[in-house]
Amino acid sequence: MTEGPLLAALAGRLVVSCQAPPGDPMRHTDTLVRMARSAEAGGAAAVRVNEPEVVAAVAAAVDLPVIGLWKDGDAGVHITPTVRHALALVEAGAAVVAADATDRPRPDGGTFAELVTAVHGAGALVMADVSTLxxxxxxxxxxxxxxxxxxxxxxxxxxxxxxxxxxxxxxxxAAVSVPVVAEGRIATPAQAGAALSAGAASVVVGTAITAPTALTRLFAAGLGGVL
Structure with a gap:
C-alpha cells in the first residue's frame, strides 16, 4: 500500500495499539497476534505493534497496515531511537515506522530527519511521536x-x-499539512470522537482496548481492592 492509499485508509478511523509491557502475561507473540486479529475483526483500520518479531507475526496474520515501533529501554528517547531500529521494523513488515521525534538527544547521536530519510528509502512511511507543538x-x-x-x-x-x-x-x-494522529490516554469512544472533532485524522487507542491487566487494576483500585 503506497502513501496515498495508506493515509486515506486511516482517515477518520481507529488504530488499535496491540502491545503489553514487560512482565505482563499478555506479552507473548501469539497473544499479541490474536489481539491484532481481534482489532481487525472489530473494525480497526491499522494496528500499532512493538518489536520486529511481533511486527512480522502480526503483518503475516492480518490484512491491515502495521505501524511498527521498537521500544529499547524505558528512559529518554527509546521509541525506535535509531535508524538501525527503524530499518529492522521495515524489514519485518511495518508499513509505517513510529519513532520518537521529541527534541531530546538520540542515543546514537543521530537525528530524526536521518531516520525519516532511511525509512523512506526503504519504502515505508514515518509516524512522528511528539509531545509539543x-x-x-x-x-x-x-x-x-x-x-x-x-x-x-x-x-x-x-x-x-x-x-x-x-x-x-x-x-x-492547524499548523502542519500532514495528518495528525491523536494518541495518549484516550479511554472512551466519546474521547475518540472528540479527538476527530479537534482535527485528528485518526485515533490510536491502546490501554482501553488491549490492556486487561491495567484495566483490572483500575477496577480493583476503585473497589479499594475488595471484591
Missing amino acids: AEGVAAARDRADLVGTTLSGYVPGSPQQDDPDLELVAKLA
Whole structure:
C-alpha cells in the first residue's frame, strides 16, 4: 500500500495499539497476534505493534497496515531511537515506522530527519511521536508522514493531565499539512470522537482496548481492592 492509499485508509478511523509491557502475561507473540486479529475483526483500520518479531507475526496474520515501533529501554528517547531500529521494523513488515521525534538527544547521536530519510528509502512511511507543538512542526518539516500526540504528558515540558491532549491535537492540525494522529490516554469512544472533532485524522487507542491487566487494576483500585 503506497502513501496515498495508506493515509486515506486511516482517515477518520481507529488504530488499535496491540502491545503489553514487560512482565505482563499478555506479552507473548501469539497473544499479541490474536489481539491484532481481534482489532481487525472489530473494525480497526491499522494496528500499532512493538518489536520486529511481533511486527512480522502480526503483518503475516492480518490484512491491515502495521505501524511498527521498537521500544529499547524505558528512559529518554527509546521509541525506535535509531535508524538501525527503524530499518529492522521495515524489514519485518511495518508499513509505517513510529519513532520518537521529541527534541531530546538520540542515543546514537543521530537525528530524526536521518531516520525519516532511511525509512523512506526503504519504502515505508514515518509516524512522528511528539509531545509539543514545536516538535510536531519540526517533525513535519523533517518529512514525517504523520504526526502523533503520543508523548504528550510523558515528556517533561508537556502538559501533565489525565485526559487526552486535545489542545495539542487542534494546534497541530492547524499548523502542519500532514495528518495528525491523536494518541495518549484516550479511554472512551466519546474521547475518540472528540479527538476527530479537534482535527485528528485518526485515533490510536491502546490501554482501553488491549490492556486487561491495567484495566483490572483500575477496577480493583476503585473497589479499594475488595471484591
